[in-house]
Amino acid sequence: MANHAQTGDRMQLPDVKCRQSTSAMRFLRSFLTVALLLSSFVIVSSQPGHAIPAFARKYGLPCSACHIGWPILNVFGQQFRDNGYQIGNERDSPIYQNPSYWPITFRVTPQWHLESQTKVAVDPTLTTPGGEQTITNHGFDLSGLDIWTAGTLYKNISFSVLPSMAEGDTFHFENAWVRFDNLLNSPWLNFKFGKFELDTLLSEKRFLTLSNVGGSWYNYHFLPQGDINGFGGIGDNQIGIELMGHSKNSYARYSIAMLSSVDGNPGLTSAGQGGTARTYDVYANLNEGFQVRGLGVQRVGVFGYFGRSPTYFLTQTVDGVTTPIQAKGSKSFSRVGAYGWWFLKALDIETLYMHGQDSVYLGNGVAGNDPGALPAGAVGPTWNGGFVEAHYTVNPQFIFTGRYELVHMSRQANPTLAATPNLGNVDSFTIGYRWYPIMFSRAGLAFHNEYAQAKTGNTSILTGSDQTIRSVLIGFDFDY
Amino acid sequence: MAEAVFEGVFACTRMLPAIGLRRACAICLSILFLCGLCYSRSRDTAGASFSIDLDKPFAEVLSAVSDVAHSGSIKGTFEYRDEEQLNGAQFEEKSQLFPAWSGPGKVLYKVRAKTLSPSHFLNSNDVGTVAVRYVVQELSANSTRLFIDAVFIENARHHGHPSDGYVETCEFGEIGKRLKDRDRVQTQVAAGEQLSPGHESSSRSDTSPPENEPKVNPATSSATARVEVVDSARLADLQRVIGEQRTLLASESAKLDQMEAQARQLRTSEFVRVKADRAELKSLPYAHARVVEALARGQEVTVLSKSTYWYQVRSEDGKEGWISHALLEVQP
Numbered sequence: 175m176a177n178h179a180q181t182g183d184r185m186q187l188p189d190v191k192c193r194q195s196t197s198a199m200r201f202l203r204s205f206l207t208v209a210l211l212l213s214s215f216v217i218v219s220s221q222p223g224h225a226i227p228a229f230a231r232k233y234g235l236p237c238s239a240c241h242i243g244w245p246i247l248n249v250f251g252q253q254f255r256d257n258g259y260q261i262g263n264e265r266d267s268p269i270y271q272n273p274s275y276w277p278i279t280f281r282v283t284p285q286w287h288l289e290s291q292t293k294v295a296v297d298p299t300l301t302t303p304g305g306e307q308t309i310t311n312h313g314f315d316l317s318g319l320d321i322w323t324a325g326t327l328y329k330n331i332s333f334s335v336l337p338s339m340a341e342g343d344t345f346h347f348e349n350a351w352v353r354f355d356n357l358l359n360s361p362w363l364n365f366k367f368g369k370f371e372l373d374t375l376l377s378e379k380r381f382l383t384l385s386n387v388g389g390s391w392y393n394y395h396f397l398p399q400g401d402i403n404g405f406g407g408i409g410d411n412q413i414g415i416e417l418m419g420h421s422k423n424s425y426a427r428y429s430i431a432m433l434s435s436v437d438g439n440p441g442l443t444s445a446g447q448g449g450t451a452r453t454y455d456v457y458a459n460l461n462e463g464f465q466v467r468g469l470g471v472q473r474v475g476v477f478g479y480f481g482r483s484p485t486y487f488l489t490q491t492v493d494g495v496t497t498p499i500q501a502k503g504s505k506s507f508s509r510v511g512a513y514g515w516w517f518l519k520a521l522d523i524e525t526l527y528m529h530g531q532d533s534v535y536l537g538n539g540v541a542g543n544d545p546g547a548l549p550a551g552a553v554g555p556t557w558n559g560g561f562v563e564a565h566y567t568v569n570p571q572f573i574f575t576g577r578y579e580l581v582h583m584s585r586q587a588n589p590t591l592a593a594t595p596n597l598g599n600v601d602s603f604t605i606g607y608r609w610y611p612i613m614f615s616r617a618g619l620a621f622h623n624e625y626a627q628a629k630t631g632n633t634s635i636l637t638g639s640d641q642t643i644r645s646v647l648i649g650f651d652f653d654y
Numbered sequence: 655m656a657e658a659v660f661e662g663v664f665a666c667t668r669m670l671p672a673i674g675l676r677r678a679c680a681i682c683l684s685i686l687f688l689c690g691l692c693y694s695r696s697r698d699t700a701g702a703s704f705s706i707d708l709d710k711p712f713a714e715v716l717s718a719v720s721d722v723a724h725s726g727s728i729k730g731t732f733e734y735r736d737e738e739q740l741n742g743a744q745f746e747e748k749s750q751l752f753p754a755w756s757g758p759g760k761v762l763y764k765v766r767a768k769t770l771s772p773s774h775f776l777n778s779n780d781v782g783t784v785a786v787r788y789v790v791q792e793l794s795a796n797s798t799r800l801f802i803d804a805v806f807i808e809n810a811r812h813h814g815h816p817s818d819g820y821v822e823t824c825e826f827g828e829i830g831k832r833l834k835d836r837d838r839v840q841t842q843v844a845a846g847e848q849l850s851p852g853h854e855s856s857s858r859s860d861t862s863p864p865e866n867e868p869k870v871n872p873a874t875s876s877a878t879a880r881v882e883v884v885d886s887a888r889l890a891d892l893q894r895v896i897g898e899q900r901t902l903l904a905s906e907s908a909k910l911d912q913m914e915a916q917a918r919q920l921r922t923s924e925f926v927r928v929k930a931d932r933a934e935l936k937s938l939p940y941a942h943a944r945v946v947e948a949l950a951r952g953q954e955v956t957v958l959s960k961s962t963y964w965y966q967v968r969s970e971d972g973k974e975g976w977i978s979h980a981l982l983e984v985q986p
Contacts, residue, residue, distance in 0.1 A: 234735035239771035239781040247809035248780040265734065267959035269939050269976075329940060440792065470811035515786035519813050 230279060232325065233265055237618065242522070243573040244610065244618055245380040246565065249463075249471055252375070255425040258332035258355030259325055259363065266329070283622065285649025288312035289386055292642045293634035306636050316341050317384065317649070320348065330355040334370075336529040346441065346484075349411050362419030369413040369438055373429035373459045375473055376513050376524050382565065382575045385645035386624025388604030393511075393528045393559040395580045399591065399598040399633070403483045403507055403536045403557065406437045406456070413438050425463035425471065432456055435482050435504065450501040455481030460515075470517040477508040484539035484623040503542020505533035520567045527560040537587030555587040571610040578603045594638065596631030603627055608651070620651040689825050704822035705804040712792035714799060716760055718832035719788045722825060723762040728804070730824030731772045731817070738783060740766045751785040751814075759791035759799075775806035775815040782808040787826055802826055839903045842860055843896060895896060924957040926965070929983040935975035939964035946975040955982070 235464040237244055240251030247255060250629035260266045290310040307582030318341060324334035332355055338348035351368030371379050376391075383389055394409030422427065461475025484501030491497075511528030534540075537555035540547045559581030566574040581600040586592040606624030625646045633640050663815045708715055728740040743766040755761045789801040802825050804817035843941045928949045936943040939961060947969065949955070955967040955977070965975045 235733065236771050236773070236778070240780075241732075242779065250781040264803075267939055267964065269959065269964060271961075464675070468812055470808070470813065517811050519811055570779055 179224055205320075212499060213267065223519050232271060232316065234270075235262065238429045238570040240370055241570065242565070242567055243257060243570050245383075246573075247528040248379060249410075249424070253420075255363075256418070256420045256427065258353055259332060260330070260332070260355070260495070266326070275628070276323075277565060278323040278372045280415045281320040281322065281651070281653040283317035283384060283649045283651040284314070285317065285384075285647055286312070287385065287649070288644070288646040290332060290642075293637065293639055294641075296637040297552045299476050314504070316345070317651075320653075325353070330357075359600040360419075360489075361422060364418045366416040366418065366419075369411055369440065370416065371411050372408050372425075372431065372457050372479070373416065373418055374408070374425075375515055376526055377523040381563075381572060383577070383604050383606060383626065384622060384626055384645040384649070384651065385606075385624045385626045386603075387602065387628050387643050387645035388577070388606070388624055389645075391526075391561060392579055392581050392600045392602060392628070393526060393561060396557065396600070397496075398532065398555040398557065398583060400539050400587065401532055401537050402485065402539045403532050404437055405435075405455075405483050405507060406479055406480075408509055409478050409598065411438045412455070413440055414454070414459070423463075425473075426461075427475075428460045430456070430458045433481075435501075446493075447653065449505075450485065450487055451500050452518060453482040453484075453504045454476050455479065470516060470519065474513070476510075476512045478508065478509045480648060482506050483536055484542075485535045486543065504536070505535045505542055507532040507536060517521075522565050522567070524563040524565075525560070527558070528583045529556070532587075534587065541649065549590065550640045551589040552587060553585060555583065556585040557581055557598075572607070574605075574607045576603070583589055594632045595625065598633065599631035601629045606647075617652060617654045622647065663703065704826060704947075706797050706800050706826065707793065708833070709796055711796055711800055712790065712798045714833070714836060715798040715829075719762060719790055719800065719933075721832050721960070722828045723764045723786075723788060725764075725828065728766055728821065728825070729828055730821035731774045731804075733770045733772055740772060741767060742766060743786075749785050749787065751783060751796055751805055752787050752803065754788075755789060757791070759789045759801075761850070762788045762790075763774050764788075769806065772806055774818050774820040778806055778815050779813070780808045780810055782792065782806055783809075786821065791932060795971060800826070800829070806878075807863070830956045835903070835907070836862065839899055843899045846895070876958060896947070925954055926957055926967070926982045926984050927952055927954045928977075928981060930981040932982040933977050935967070935969060935977055936983060939966075941945055941977040943976070946973050947971075949977070 176342070192412060196297065212251070214508075228620040233239075235357055240249075240254055241248060242248045242251075253592075254261060264270070274532050276474075288310065290308060292305040292308045292452065294309045295306055296304055296309070301488040318339055319385055320336060320338045322334070322336045323334070325334050332353045336348040336352045337345045339345045347369055349369050349371060351366050353366040355364035357365065367591065368601045372376065378391055378394055390409055395407035397403055397407075412431070412432055412433040413436065416431035418429035420428075428468045433454050433455045435451045452514070457479045458479070459475060459477040461473055463471045463473040466472050482504035485503035487498035488502055489496045490499045507530075509527060509528060509530050513524070515521045515523070532555050533553050534548060534554045534570075535542050537543075538548055546554070559579070561577055561579035563575065563577035579600070579602045581598075583595065583598055586595065586597065591597055604626035606622070606626075608623075609621045609622060613618055626645045626647075627642075628640060629640050629642045631640055633641050668788065699977070724745045726741065726743055728743045731740055733740065734739060743764050744759050745978040746765050748848075749763040749765055751765070752763075766784045768781060769784045772784055775784070784804065784806045786804045791799040791801075793799050802822040804821035806815040807813070808815070909978055931951050933949045933953075935946040935949055936944055938944075949969060953970065955969050956965050957965050958974065959966040960979070963979055965979050965982060966974065966976050967982075968974045
């Protein structure tokens with residue numbers, strides 16, 4: 175709404191309009207200069223990639239065998255992953271493996287980044303009044319550390335363990351699973367057990383953006399304002415069991431998973447979220463690839479997540495400390511969507527549409543045993559979202575990326591919220607590139623540059639106006 | 655340059671509210687898309703053809719190229735680090751991986767499908783097909799032009815990756831070897847003719863005419879007829895000798911290849927024998943792999959390769975498989 179008012183102002187003030195158009199020209203000039211410089215940089219500095227990063231060194235293959243550009247998988251990479259980290263020829267045999275080979279990778283990203291947010295409510299100080307202002311912080315930093323090991327325990331038994339730690343945090347298991355592959359000698363039967371990434375071709379774990387704003391897909395984590403759903407989104411790894419199958423070339427794939435309603439948090443006997451839930455969620459994904467003459471494999475798919483989330487907890491108080499001991503009043507929610515991954519030779523474009531819906535109790539933050547607390551006219555919130563993300567692979571060592579993403583509420587949870595229909599809406603874009611100057615047999619290194627921006631509708635606390643958050647990230651993403 | 659990048663990024667940031675988020679995004683994606691299209695087009699046509707003019711007759715060069723095209727391997731590229739070439743290549747008379755050849759000359763192809771990101775192809779990625787094209791053109795009676803091109807095409811993206819030139823160079827190396835072999839044989843044949851008494855006289859009579867030509871009385875028709883008979887007889891004789899020598903060469907080349915293979919094997923072979931009462935020869939180095947055959951104590955086997963715990967061996971009756979090293983002992 176604030177933007178509309180600004181647009182109106184511009185229409186009425188010719189001198190401002192003139193200044194704006196000059197600014198726009200300056201912007202375009204700057205952008206083109208940057209684009210030109212980057213293009214020159216690419217052409218001058220890029221070299222053919224014959225690197226052998228972490229996992230592929232087991233087989234003595236270049237990283238480009240499995241990756242369009244690390245970490246995005248190409249068709250063979252997807253096939254290799256679906257097949258339980260096995261190529262399917264004699265090279266899987268231990269005879270071909272270097273006895274000193276140990277399938278472990280460390281990944282961390284030292285970086286300089288800038289984070290900015292407009293219309294942040296700040297308290298008054300001795301010299302400044304309180305109110306809303308733009309807060310910008312920048313400095314050198316570290317990402318979290320991933321220690322990933324994966325491979326095969328035996329023929330057709332694969333595994334993955336990924337302890338991860340954010341800076342200043344404790345370790346947690348990002349994933350830990352064992353998978354029984356090719357049951358009955360069929361690629362259509364594979365069982366995975368443990369904590370794992372939900373099966374999707376458009377993977378947040380293998381995409382190219384890392385910044386605070388651009389480092390996740392909003393659609394995969396979105397919750398309406400005031401919603402108490404404990405589900406962190408289909409971008410979060412979940413804990414449960416998955417039945418998955420695929421054709422030999424992994425063009426046709428399906429998966430169905432039964433998951434504990436704990437948003438991937440283990441610890442059934444502990445007091446945390448993982449120790450209180452008693453319900454199960456279901457996630458299903460179906461996708462198909464097909465060849466288009468002259469362009470390559472195109473992929474389309476549909477997915478759905480149907481789950482339940484608690485609205486209150488039975489608690490226990492001992493020595494004045496209250497602990498939730500059982501989740502109660504679980505209410506339903508769903509996420510359904512469709513996606514496509516379109517290849518035009520060196521350019522590939524990912525597209526996604528998603529529809530989300532939460533129970534009226536979750537959307538209004540009301541306990542399931544207290545229906546009287548629901549406001550008049552309360553409904554389950556719904557929203558729609560999607561993104562278009564393009565990658566241009568100059569070569570396996572240099573990739574440009576750009577994304578536009580939005581999530582818009584289609585129905586707010588109650589009439590009060592509906593008075594500001596844009597509340598919580600997200601409009602975001604991200605641009606960046608990754609340059610892999612060296613890829614040795616033991617390590618990969620990417621020089622990562624990214625700019626991301628998102629506008630959230632009417633979320634500022636004091637004035638209820640739109641907020642804009644921005645990230646600039648310059649870093650070295652490496653794994654060893 | 656970094657400063658310029660920063661300046662550009664921050665200028666973009668400041669101007670975004672003015673230009674509009676969606677418009678800015680559209681501009682970014684459009685530029686990305688156009689850059690992509692232009693660059694991919696230029697990359698698709700990259701790569702230079704290997705060409706060389708040889709002072710050899712067309713038929714001779716074509717024969718050598720054909721041999722190499724049928725060799726079953728592509729030199730100068732590999733999939734796995736411990737390999738030196740791509741095996742399993744097949745000769746083909748046509749290939750969709752190259753544009754149709756409209757120029758003069760004979761065209762041959764060698765193709766290897768299901769190849770994983772082969773080396774020495776620019777930006778090689780994913781799984782696809784490697785193809786080598788040979789074009790042999792006759793320039794004159796003793797001059798032939800040869801073109802060699804190699805390309806890797808991804809199955810998924812239909813994206814072409816031209817060779818960096820190494821593949822073509824190595825393939826030509828193979829052709830060169832064959833041409834040299836032929837030269838050597840021809841030299842030997844010629845030398846053999848000079849040493850052979852029978853051939854010596856005919857050779858002399860053959861070489862003498864140019865010297866003696868002025869001495870021959872052209873009016874003497876019987877003498878001319880005799881010379882023609884001698885020439886045709888010698889020609890037939892020479893053709894027979896060349897045929898015999900070619901057969902001999904092919905036979906010796908095959909023997910040489912076989913001996914080289916045996917030598918390679920012997921260099922890496924080790925003879926061991928079974929020390930357990932019964933040892934199972936497995937199809938794969940796993941305890942539960944299929945049993946190929948059971949071997950008795952004392953039976954000798956040839957070691958083909960080794961892992962930490964398993965030996966790949968060939969039994970006396972020629973069957974190959976894997977045996978746990980604990981069941982074997984080195985022959986005294």
